[in-house]
Amino acid sequence: MSVDLSAPAGRARMSPRRRARLSRGVQYVVLLAVLAVLLTTADWSAVGQTIFNPAAAGEILDRLPRAFYNTVRYTLAAFAVGLSLGTLLALMRLSSVAPYRWIATTYVEFFRGIPALLVVIAVAYAVPIAFGVSFTSIVAIAAIALGSVSAAYISETVRAGIEAVPKGQVEAARSLGMSHTRTMVQVVLPQAFRTVLPPLTNEVLLLTKDTSLLFIIGQTPAFFELTKVGRDALSTASGGLTGLFVIGACYLVITIPLGLVARRLERRTGGRA
Amino acid sequence: MSADSTSAGSTRPVVTIRDLRKSFGEREVLKGIDVQVHAGEVVCVIGPSGSGKSTLLRCVNLLEQPTSGTVELLGAEVTDPDVDIDRVRTHVGMVFQQFNLFSHRTVLDNCTMAQRTVLRRSRAEAERVALANLERVGLADRARAMPAQLSGGQQQRVAIARALSMDPQLMLFDEPTSALDPELVGDVLGVMRDLADAGMTMIVVTHEMAFAREVGDRVVFMDDGQVVEDGAASQVIGAPREERTRTFLQRVLDPTHRHDTARASGAPAQG
Ligand SMILES: Nc1ncnc2c1ncn2[C@@H]1O[C@H](COP(=O)(O)OP(=O)(O)OP(=O)(O)O)[C@@H](O)[C@H]1O
Numbered sequence: 438m439s440v441d442l443s444a445p446a447g448r449a450r451m452s453p454r455r456r457a458r459l460s461r462g463v464q465y466v467v468l469l470a471v472l473a474v475l476l477t478t479a480d481w482s483a484v485g486q487t488i489f490n491p492a493a494a495g496e497i498l499d500r501l502p503r504a505f506y507n508t509v510r511y512t513l514a515a516f517a518v519g520l521s522l523g524t525l526l527a528l529m530r531l532s533s534v535a536p537y538r539w540i541a542t543t544y545v546e547f548f549r550g551i552p553a554l555l556v557v558i559a560v561a562y563a564v565p566i567a568f569g570v571s572f573t574s575i576v577a578i579a580a581i582a583l584g585s586v587s588a589a590y591i592s593e594t595v596r597a598g599i600e601a602v603p604k605g606q607v608e609a610a611r612s613l614g615m616s617h618t619r620t621m622v623q624v625v626l627p628q629a630f631r632t633v634l635p636p637l638t639n640e641v642l643l644l645t646k647d648t649s650l651l652f653i654i655g656q657t658p659a660f661f662e663l664t665k666v667g668r669d670a671l672s673t674a675s676g677g678l679t680g681l682f683v684i685g686a687c688y689l690v691i692t693i694p695l696g697l698v699a700r701r702l703e704r705r706t707g708g709r710a
Numbered sequence: 711m712s713a714d715s716t717s718a719g720s721t722r723p724v725v726t727i728r729d730l731r732k733s734f735g736e737r738e739v740l741k742g743i744d745v746q747v748h749a750g751e752v753v754c755v756i757g758p759s760g761s762g763k764s765t766l767l768r769c770v771n772l773l774e775q776p777t778s779g780t781v782e783l784l785g786a787e788v789t790d791p792d793v794d795i796d797r798v799r800t801h802v803g804m805v806f807q808q809f810n811l812f813s814h815r816t817v818l819d820n821c822t823m824a825q826r827t828v829l830r831r832s833r834a835e836a837e838r839v840a841l842a843n844l845e846r847v848g849l850a851d852r853a854r855a856m857p858a859q860l861s862g863g864q865q866q867r868v869a870i871a872r873a874l875s876m877d878p879q880l881m882l883f884d885e886p887t888s889a890l891d892p893e894l895v896g897d898v899l900g901v902m903r904d905l906a907d908a909g910m911t912m913i914v915v916t917h918e919m920a921f922a923r924e925v926g927d928r929v930v931f932m933d934d935g936q937v938v939e940d941g942a943a944s945q946v947i948g949a950p951r952e953e954r955t956r957t958f959l960q961r962v963l964d965p966t967h968r969h970d971t972a973r974a975s976g977a978p979a980q981g
């Protein structure tokens with residue numbers, strides 16, 4: 438024992454490890470203090486009345502299954518359109534035909550740049566006027582409006598996935614006599630989708646939340662999705678904001694598992710590639 | 711033994727390359743190549759890194775578009791825009807340095823995919839052919855494995871089986887053993903030797919001088935986008951006529967330059 442490493446200089450009396458432990462302890466104390474302040478300053482009787490009112494929650498309970506089902510339905514419809522259109526846009530973006538590239542780029546920049554709410558309104562009210570069609574189902578509006586928006590994001594994701602497929606894969610397929618299209622469908626796209634599965638799962642998560650924008654459209658009760666039910670509960674139910682909390686929990690039931698799936702996929706593909 | 715599958719005999723030409731030139735931008739990489747390969751011949755292409763060996767091979771099946779000159783493959787002028795190049799490519803197998811197996815499909819699927827979509831063979835027929843070729847490279851028992859589960863040497867043998875499953879009349883090899891651990895090189899070269907013995911027409915870009923000398927009928931030495939020497943394997947490697955060939959061979963074979971003489975690649979491995 439020649440050197441005492443634990444006391445290097447006179448001023449720093451604490452070892453780095455001990456200092457780290459102390460700082461961690463301080464952080465826990467601060468956290469607990471914040472929590473304590475929140476708990477003691479909140480007006481709990483008011484909270485019980487208007488925010489977490491079990492009686493009020495019971496009032497909207499019967500409308501929840503339908504709303505939950507609609508939210509899922511709108512999400513899936515929008516994702517189906519978003520995925521197909523997004524893939525098409527990605528292929529156009531990578532095409533050797535220049536006008537395809539311009540169209541795809543313009544599309545992506547346009548739909549990424551405007552709020553989804555505007556698109557929902559435009560599809561719900563402007564499209565019927567412009568094209569003389571009328572939507573009988575909110576599913577169609579969800580698919581077109583939210584699908585168009587998510588297609589812009591999905592196309593960027595899919596494009597990155599396609600570009601990440603090694604060039605050698607294409608060359609091997611072409612050298613076996615497979616056409617450009619066959620190579621794309623059988624070799625490139627399957628590998629591209631596998632790498633972008635985590636971000637695509639995330640996209641479903643975002644879409645689930647975006648279906649809340651559909652509340653703005655006038656609907657019949659059969660088409661109500663979660664947010665619409667929550668908003669209506671605000672004006673009718675006696676429990677004040679309770680409805681919103683119930684609705685929020687419903688979204689989490691969908692989005693938390695999706696988030697976990699995305700993270701698991703990420704870990705799986707992150708290991709390889 | 712059929713007459714046209716015996717070695718070295720100068721029967722019909724399978725590939726005829728005439729005054730082939732290729733530029734990437736300003737840079738001319740192939741500067742007028744003339745090479746002919748006959749049925750059953752094994753031609754090894756050697757030369758320093760960057761001399762254009764890969765580019766030459768890739769021009770044969772049009773993975774690169776030649777700038778000028780002609781490539782005649784099995785009687786078809788592949789550089790002619792009217793020729794169905796996908797059709798021609800089904801007759802030419804190619805094996806890459808990096809194997810390039812389809813990583814999302816099993817070994818068997820790798821070998822059946824193009825048979826089914828391009829040759830329109832039934833699943834049963836395609837699997838029969840694939841398994842026969844996997845057997846030939848000694849990997850029939852790994853048919854259900856994914857490529858990532860195989861060693862490099864096994865992957866390369868699957869790549870050879872995949873190419874053979876299309877019943878090609880010509881096989882192109884671009885440094886098939888350069889990406890392999892030394893102890894795995896022998897298996898792949900063994901498969902290629904069997905293939906040559908069976909009468910396959912082959913063009914092999916390689917740094918394996920022992921293989922070129924023993925299996926190759928002819929050796930083409932390339933340098934700076936030109937064919938410097940083209941002759942019998944024993945002559946080009948054993949008694950090169952050209953000074954440039956001699957210098958190259960000395961560098962590749964000299965143990966003081968490379969610790970591993972026979973497998974020394976005079977160049978850093980690259981795609
Ligand atoms: N796609 C490309 N674009 C631009 N330059 C290229 C391209 N492919 C090859 N080259 C250049 O052409 C030259 C010949 O390349 P090539 O790959 O044919 O050489 P090689 O003889 O196969 O070398 P190595 O032994 O290293 O594989 C090199 O200088 C290379 O940088």
Ligand SMILES: [Mg+2]
Pocket residue numbers: 763764765884885980981
């Ligand atoms: Mg090369």
